[in-house]
Ligand SMILES: CC(=O)N[C@H]1[C@@H](OP(=O)(O)OP(=O)(O)OC[C@H]2O[C@@H](n3ccc(=O)[nH]c3=O)[C@H](O)[C@@H]2O)O[C@H](CO)[C@@H](O)[C@@H]1O
């Protein structure tokens with residue numbers, strides 16, 4: 001009988017060693033980046049029904065969260081922990097609906113660039129709210145209630161600003177026309193959820209429209225979509241080792257840009273409705289260079305796929321180009337860590353680099369300086385000679401319930417080490 005390897009969720013450092021090609025089937029967990037706006041949307045919906053909210057977890061159902069109205073109205077909470085995650089910005093519309101004001105520290109998250117908030121402030125201004133920035137963070141104050149459609153065009157396709165525009169429309173009960181939105185899966189699942197709750201949301205590549213419901217429905221149950229980034233990372237891991245693996249739980253459409261990149265490299269991938277099968281057993285590659293350019297345009301390559309693709313490309317012939325101008329600090333995190341494993345990567349600018357493969361990597365001590373850097377290092381460690389020890393696991397765990405465990409399910413040699 002197959003045994004599930006014990007998870008390493010308490011380890012401070014893990015060791016990765018090369019082994020046989022990864023094989024088998026594994027299912028991804030729900031996506032963090034889709035769950036966070038869904039939670040905020042649930043809170044916003046409850047608030048529009050003039051209640052407070054809190055998140056409860058039913059006993060014995062660890063994968064379910066229930067958003068329930070709180071009993072009493074309290075004063076504006078201090079939220080210092082909001083500084084630890086980028087997605088704390090999703091709370092603002094709910095706070096505005098409940099307290100008329102939101103005061104938050106500047107959002108944290110991965111240190112992969114300046115990660116501005118200016119578009120968020122433009123969204124609030126379009127709704128008649130006031131934004132103020134000071135040394136301790138930012139403050140948004142509700143404007144006088146207004147009616148009528150709010151129309152605005154985003155200067156660029158920020159995912160966060162798209163979601164907060166949608167949530168502010170919900171908490172003000174106003175129709176929205178949002179031009180140049182970010183219609184990524186993490187946004188579309190919020191619109192789907194709102195549609196289930198009676199709202200009328202439509203998404204096209206150039207425009208998102210949202211109209212309030214004639215009557216609100218109370219009990220809605222939403223499912224967090226499977227994590228496309230986790231699926232893509234596992235696909236790169238299987239391909240790196242020349243294995244064959246089936247990764248279940250992410251939607252085919254969400255995987256298309258990653259699948260196109262893998263196929264360009266000559267890796268055989270079948271992208272079914274809810275499962276990705278990667279077959280790199282024959283070891284044949286095209287030798288065609290990869291051009292992995294992170295993009296916010298619809299159908300573009302999500303920036304979060306770039307690091308694991310870079311780890312994969314190190315082992316494949318050709319001169320491969322990578323660019324991430326969305327997160328201008330990413331390469332500054334990732335490249336020095338890959339260099340510790342002996343990777344030769346030429347930086348053409350702070351956001352563009354190229355590498356020629358195949359390269360021979362050698363295990364070393366590395367650090368997950370951001371979520372995707374951590375997962376890329378695990379992929380690289382699967383073929384690096386000797387032992388790769390990975391620290392900074394808090395970052396990795398912020399993004400994935402148990403990525404080492406899933407790799408171990410596919411046969412990876414990963415274990416806990418005492419630093
Ligand atoms: C919690 C969450 O879901 N994080 C994701 C979110 O991050 P993030 O919130 O950073 O992503 P956005 O799409 O909103 O923004 C993209 C980039 O535009 C810049 N920007 C954004 C808004 C703004 O008002 N001003 C501004 O300058 C930031 O530098 C940001 O890095 O989307 C990224 C893809 O786009 C993903 O890689 C992150 O995993």
Ligand SMILES: C=C(OP(=O)(O)O)C(=O)O
Nearest residue numbers: 086087109110304371372
């Ligand atoms: C950048 C990421 O997360 P966050 O926005 O939470 O920092 C990420 O998920 O890769």
